[in-house]
Amino acid sequence: MNGISYGTRTRTSSRVVRWRVTPVGLMLALTFATGVVDAVGYLRLDQVFAGNMTGNVVILGMAATGGTGLPVLGPVMALVFFLVGAAVAGRVLRTALPGWSRRCTGLLGGVGLVLAATALGLAVTGVGAPAARVSMASSLALAMGVQAATARHLGVKDVTTVVVTSTLTGLAADSRLGAARGQGALRRGAAVTLIIVGAATGAALCQVHAGLAVLAAAFVVLAVTGLGHLSARSADPVAAATTRSTTSPTSRSLAPAMAPSPASAPATAPTRPPSASAR
Template sequence: MFHQQPYDETVTETISVPRRRVRDLPRLHLQLMLALTFSTGIIDAVGYLGLDRVFTANMTGNVVILGMGLAGADDLPVLGPVLALVAFMAGAVAGGRALRGRTGEWTRATTWLLAAVGAVVLALGLGLMVWHDPPEPALLSVTTLLGAVMGLQAAAARALGVKDVTTVVVTSTITGLSMDSRLAGGRGDLWGRRVLAVVLILAGAGVGAVLLNVHLGAGLVAAAAVCLVCAGIGHRHARA
């Protein structure tokens, strides 16, 4: 006679937990990228206000400053923006090679890239706090290294593929927010994340400006802490 096997709730639970975690991963990735957007605002505030008006993450603004500087407008810098731009591109190339085309998921390479970003930014922040009144060549080195690690971060964020949250720029985010809004005849899709990305980079810039009153390196230390925490959380959940 056929005997029906008793229902085992533990088996169902074992199957359902991983599925739930998979569904939660996109939300987690979004939250981590938004946190990195906040830290980017801090870093760009330090770069522009403390490192001779250079954006080390927002390359759109950096290229504009470079163009005006080349035209001799208002004594704007040229060398700093050039170094930041070249370093950012080099960092993005290195990030692309490390990720090897793997997109849409948090990999070990993602963890290492973001951990490297956090470690370098932390080292630069602590170095500036220890080294009183560093000369201009040292500040240019800080600008270059910040540009390089921001390129790494941008590559990691692009590979992760969180829509409208690149962590380093919000121009396309604002465009999407406006074009898809109900005022433009759209449905207002993804408006929440888009607004948060703009607000967080704005808040990060404000925090960075305030921390400059404490010390030039204070903002970098704070940004590094955010990045390292994001790397740790992302790695832990990816392993799970």
């Protein structure tokens, strides 16, 4: 999947404008959305991470040893719902072919709709009641679990869309100070940068309203879903045309001409008559 890119063409009045939608670009956009969602969870939903499950596990570990003022129910519910979302996506994609498919479109479209519904819930109920905060955090974690499993199926290297720990590890290990391979530095750096920018954007939007931040993340996810679906559809006719060209009548008519002619067949040694002793 890393080597696959989808081409989309837009016609204007004067010329044809070509632009490319790549799996890496789509997953980087989802990484930005994760930064927004995690900022909302931490700042407005009792310090709960919707996408970064490592943070929730660490919080629960500290709370288990007597840490004061640390949330417990929120991180537990977020962890459970994240796993449920990932399991559901894994089940749906179990028999799917590699790359973007209608199932990916359905799953990521569902993520966008869950985020939009959560934004509406935040606008209606707010985050005042503890039960409301836990409910909103759980729905966000469910969406992030589905997103993470779908991104895993798409298989864009170094871009999981929900965490950047492994991305930072690869960035440092392959840098000039490390193995000096220099592989994927731009992609990894972009993933780290975008999750930071997403978190900053989410924090800024939370100053206005938490629902607005989640709505922005929903818009990004739905835009990625639409672009990925349309780009995959535009790539299908190209693949079909390539297949037809390889099996066209012209190519088949050339096949007999490639067969060796009788004149060009190697001559066999003449057979000798049997000797008298054999008779």
